Amino acid sequence: MITGSIVAIVTPMHEDGSLDLDSLAKLVDHHVKQGTDAIVSVGTTGESATLSHDEHHTVIEKTIQAAAGRVPVIAGTGSNSTAEALELTKIALEVGANACLLVVPYYNKPTQEGLYQHFKLIAESVPIPQILYNVPGRTSVDLQNSTAIRLSHIDNIIGIKDATADIERGKKLIEQSGDDFISYSGQDTAALELMLVGGKGTISVTANVAPKLMHEMCTAAVSGDSERARQLNDRLNPLHESMFIESNPIPAKWGVSQQGLIENCLRLPLVPLTEGAQSSVRAAMIGAGVL
Secondary structure, eight states, X not given: OOOEXXXXXXXXXXXXXXXXXXXXXXXXXHHHHHTOOEEEESSTTTTGGGOOHHHHXXXXXXXXXXXXXXXXXXXXXXXXXXXXXXXXXXXXXHHTOSEEEEEXXXXXXXXXXXXXXXXXXXXXXXXXXXXXXEOHHHHSOOOOHHHHHHHHTSTTEEEEEEOSOOHHHHHHHHHHHOTTSEEEESOHHHHHXXXXXXXXXXXXXXXGTOHHHHHHHHHHHHTTOHHHHHHHHXXXXXXXXXXXXXXXXXXXXXXHHHTTSSOOOOOTTOOOOOHHHXXXXXXXXXXXXXX
16 A cells, blocks of 8 residues: 655756656655655656657656665556557556556546546556546546545555545545545645545645655654644645645746756746745745755
8 A cells, every 4th residue: 555645746857848867866766765655757747748658658667767666656647538548557557657647537528437437448458556536626527426436446446636625525435435445635735634534645746845744744644643743734834835826836846946956947838937936935945944
């Protein structure tokens, strides 16, 4: 079982938009040393939307190589095309990912039955552990609890990244889905509360800039030490908020660049953090003791 602080890692790039694989390797090593419990490669925070298939493959493979078995690597392989998601998931298995994260298909707005058949086909076609990713704020499609529970009966669908921030709904899913189906928070501001009602960790943007602190908070929360977890999360809360002051991963990349770990480079249509927002992110990072 993968638990704790799982960083949705940024993808380092050069100013010309090319991949910075040397910085990627150093960044993975940094996370291992700081206590990050697992890494999601090429998720939304990793700018999956603007990576080619070859780049997608390369980043996942290089992340796995850099991790060298020290922490699990979860490959982001979702798509609104079932055939494309299937292909990416097969590649992730071939290069040695520990699991895959598959976002709910976006834009084309499938029905609940369409969602079920999409995830079912991929799970039954590729023998790798798979985590569903429900983020209706980005996809405009909501994977309902009843559909998630149906999918949980498929052996290699092991859990869900719940980015609804609805704790009561998340609690019901945890209660109804059984111990072998894991709930992870997909919203840093709601992560603590979800873990305190039975979630096993968070797939985090904040962990990019505060990996040690996020690991400590998640460890306390998952173990049931709510007092310690709340103390740590109080330090993190301004940082959670600042990571979404502009579209993710714009603030995260700026923050990691301020720590000297990567260049502050993104691919269009994303652009660097505005000067006005930089002061807010900087203040949150200083307050959390990570800058």
